[in-house]
Amino acid sequence: MITRRNFIINTSLATTAVLALPSLAFTMDKKEIGLQLYTLRDEIAKDVKSTLEKVAAAGFTTVETYGFSIKDQFWGLSPLDLKKILDANKLKAVSGHYNLGSFLYDGNTSELIAAIDAAKILKSEFLTIPWVDEPFRKNIQDYKKIAARLNEAAKLCANSGLKLAYHNHDFEFQKHDGITGYEILLKETDKNLVCFELDLYWVVRSGNDPLQLFKENPGRFKMWHVKDMDKIDQALNTEIGSGSIDFKTIFKEAKKSGMKHFFLEQENNFAGDSFQSIKTSCSFILKELL
Template identity: 35%
Template sequence: MCGDLPEDYSRRKFLNVATVALTAGAAAVALPGAAAASPARRRVPLEKISIQLYSLRSLLQNDPEGTLSALADIGYRKVELAGTYGRSATEFRAILDRCRLKASSTHVGIDGDLNQTIADAKILGNSLANVPYANFATIAEWEAFAGRLDTAAAAFKKAGIPLGYHNHAHEFAPIGGVRPYDVLTAKTDKRTVHLEIDLFWAVTGGADPVQLFRQHFPRVQQYHVKDRTADGQMTDPGTGVIDFRRIFAASCHTIREFIVEHDQPTDPLNTAKVGFEYLRTVRF
């Protein structure tokens, strides 16, 4: 079972383990027969499986309680928020409680009323928060954003809710030879700003999630688990070619949440079922 790191598990020891996983294959895409190369003994703990509610936004808008109840019936006990669909934080928390779900994480903006955002996060019971998206044309603008993110993260930290950043693909495209992702990670305090790696978008952007994890250890706290077909289309977890087993084997001890997501699902509840079953049964 892939649980938390013991206290004496040092950074050097952990990186040695991760190096072995990295040299086993440099790409984040599975090769035929790769799964049989080594015995699969570990798993994703059920308490670390979550789902990003953005995947179910079309259902939540009209029937939040029915949708959340359906997620609980699938087996989810955690969700990540992307808004509260016209309900107040108090109202949405009540629905979550009735459905026996915990909103352990949330996506938030940092350019509005930060005090209210933090207050709502506390009402909703969030343990982690992430900025879901940013995009700028120049490195100077990315540096300025990193400063705002750092300031917001300090405020969130005082409230007991660590703030991080969720990537897409464009952060890995160089601007004048510099990757915005490198600016974000270098210009923010690694002690206060964690990383939520979206595995689909990282791979799409040409990054290796295992290398990202090793480079930024121990900042990577969450994964968005969404899959990719051979021709680059988004698909449900476990139905594409991203080598999640390799990624999880190299990093699972310090990942707090494995979050199912699909940006444009044709059947949101089926995506939720497929993702949950994949994470529940995958061994690595």
Template identity: 40%
Template sequence: MAASAKMATGIQLYTLRDQMAKDPSNTIEKVASIGYKEVESAGYNGQYYGFSAKEFKKMLNENGLKTPSGHYLTGNHAPDQQGTLINGWEQAVDDAAEVGQEYMVLAYLFDNERETLDDYKTLIALINKSAEACKSRGVQFCYHNHAFEFETIEGAVPYDLLLQETDPDLVKMELDLYWTAKANVDPVELFKESPGRYPLWHVKDMDQAGEFAAVGTGTIDFQRIFDHKEDSGLKHFFVEQDQIKGDAYETISTSYKNVNKLLS
């Protein structure tokens, strides 16, 4: 595991979405003070948390942070929103490149975007087109999973379609380890089936009740998964916790300490 110790520990800012909405500068300072070196943005509408790409990058730089990756949406749920795959994507790609993001990740599909296999086929066409725009600016497109992609629809597993019907060079995967476990899918098997396809991970733990937990306090065997990081092609990983009971900063500090014990 010595090589893993060289990897920067990141956090997905969705974990701190309420704090980022109220006071992004203070939140970023606290994230850096805990020891995180990278952040993955969550939410872009032509700006990052009310900042231009240049301003956001400056704030991160001042705190010794980088943002190698960011989350984006298709825009189908809100066609007027800027900076989605269907509205202002070129500007989003330009901003991502300016802020220093190497990866742009499709974060989530709303219910009405994933009801049928045809919905997924339409999505795949949009993904392929969007990924080409990313490639033109030297940015890698990725897809982030939840559990629903592994549920069979009309005799097929949508996640298999996403892997098979997108160009593996154009479209990589960000594997959410919590949602993968929730779907009873083994990440290590995914890595073996599609080596090098998973450069990004969400390191997110699950408690005995199947709910979100601070990393290292739950049931997921992260050591086994990290032992196969080379199969996956891992480049960056981000601690994430969708819901936190108690103090958010104490919780992400626990996650940070436990991840770094894992990597030592």
């Protein structure tokens, strides 16, 4: 993670800045808080430019994109046009979620190459794979094949100055003959090429412990998704600090995990509007976790 210039501002003032003067919220010596833009997917569908302006005004300096395709690019914008909007708002897309078409299943590299080109234009650090379709993750051999594809994609990414990451849900933690898909991915991918973006919500929801993963695989989790779990309905998210996940304990082990960047994400169950929810979460992270 990148630290900012060291200003003499105490935590209480910084927390106030998030709500009152958002643009000043990150001028102290704190780790940057990123935002997975899928959180604001309804707003982005209406107006990308104004949404990103509000993201910057809320104090965020890094984002993670989603939804790229050869046909539609980024929500109808070319990577170059998106980069211009990001630059105008002093936002950096350090990572992006790219589905890569059918590459994981049949090795077709057309979407992968397009994704690499897009990520390079955005000057991203990571190209992140967010999902594996259900028919292609039914058994151990499926996961071994996915691992091999990840290694292949990671080499292409490395040749272009990018790092490849894999983002989990809960299905990877299902066991197949006594071993989970996630264990296979961790074991059979090249540690020097493939890293992991750990979605803390999905790890906890699957019944697993992020701290145990850090202990068993130190340094592999270069990015996190930080989203909280509703105390009543585990299928729902909530604002950070309002749910059931013990982020304070998890953040204490950030160094062991290898975390360089983390992205706030909330997929549903906003207390008010989505912009207010990300401000609330951001305030809690600044005050309690960093």
